[in-house]
Amino acid sequence: MIADLMDKIINADCLTVLKQLPDKSIDLILTDPPYGINVSKSVYNVEAGQKRSHNAKAVAGTYKHADWDSAIPAKEYFDEMERVAKHRIIFGGNYFTEYLKPSSGWIFWDKNNGSNDFGDGELAWTDFNKAIRKYQYTWNGMLQQDMKNKEVRIHPTQKPVGLLMQILRDYSDAGWLVMDPFSGSGSTAIACERWGLPFICVERDIDYYKASVERLNDERKQLNLFNGRY
Numbered sequence: 001m002i003a004d005l006m007d008k009i010i011n012a013d014c015l016t017v018l019k020q021l022p023d024k025s026i027d028l029i030l031t032d033p034p035y036g037i038n039v040s041k042s043v044y045n046v047e048a049g050q051k052r053s054h055n056a057k058a059v060a061g062t063y064k065h066a067d068w069d070s071a072i073p074a075k076e077y078f079d080e081m082e083r084v085a086k087h088r089i090i091f092g093g094n095y096f097t098e099y100l101k102p103s104s105g106w107i108f109w110d111k112n113n114g115s116n117d118f119g120d121g122e123l124a125w126t127d128f129n130k131a132i133r134k135y136q137y138t139w140n141g142m143l144q145q146d147m148k149n150k151e152v153r154i155h156p157t158q159k160p161v162g163l164l165m166q167i168l169r170d171y172s173d174a175g176w177l178v179m180d181p182f183s184g185s186g187s188t189a190i191a192c193e194r195w196g197l198p199f200i201c202v203e204r205d206i207d208y209y210k211a212s213v214e215r216l217n218d219e220r221k222q223l224n225l226f227n228g229r230y
């Protein structure tokens with residue numbers, strides 16, 4: 001059953017997938033649920049280098065307008081993630097404190113944003129009994145950590161593959177089955193693919209689903225070209 005879901009991005013409401021999974025069958029959930037802050041209404045045209053605008057029409061065309069970020073997921077989603085996973089890393093954990101236990105093991109992602117009115121970074125809650133860790137990974141408008149291999153941005157809250165690879169390097173072991181129930185652009189799938197980790201990703205929005213599958217297929221072609229894993 002799990003084998004049928006593996007190494008794919010699935011187009012579904014993740015609750016239906018989570019409910020099919022046995023207790024503690026996933027080694028690590030690495031995910032980034034909607035924060036409930038309507039991010040897609042404050043569209044941000046990265047490629048054109050435009051600053052954040054609260055008028056979506058002003059920068060229409062980069063990311064589609066969608067309602068996926070109008071509310072955080074219900075408690076049932078967090079309960080199911082806890083049931084199926086041995087470990088969880090949840091970006092935006094500061095928006096979900098009512099559903100997550102106190103933890104020593106938070107992650108701070110420093111985006112190297114410089115001095116402007118954007119936040120300095122983002123927080124991820126983890127259930128690891130570790131100290132707080134900081135990852136510095138530039139992701140600031142046109143600026144990216146790896147300017148020679150810039151990532152195409154297809155989602156307004158896309159996480160850099162390089163950042164997720166560093167987190168997986170430090171928080172997973174060989175062969176771990178990783179799940180991202182809110183996978184967006186598919187960055188988690190690509191990071192797993194590069195490390196050779198099995199994964200299950202789920203994205204409900206049909207357009208993000210299609211774009212992320214295309215991104216994953218491109219990645220697989222590249223990996224084949226270089227004859228195997230990184």
Ligand SMILES: C[S@@+](CC[C@H](N)C(=O)[O-])C[C@H]1O[C@@H](n2cnc3c(N)ncnc32)[C@H](O)[C@@H]1O
Nearest residue numbers: 013014032068158159182184185187203204205
């Ligand atoms: C914060 S974004 C994730 C972005 C992702 N980390 C990336 O790097 O692109 C959350 C995503 O969850 C999706 N989503 C929201 N509710 C969902 C659900 N119930 N099941 C599956 N996907 C869902 C949204 O369409 C959105 O793309």
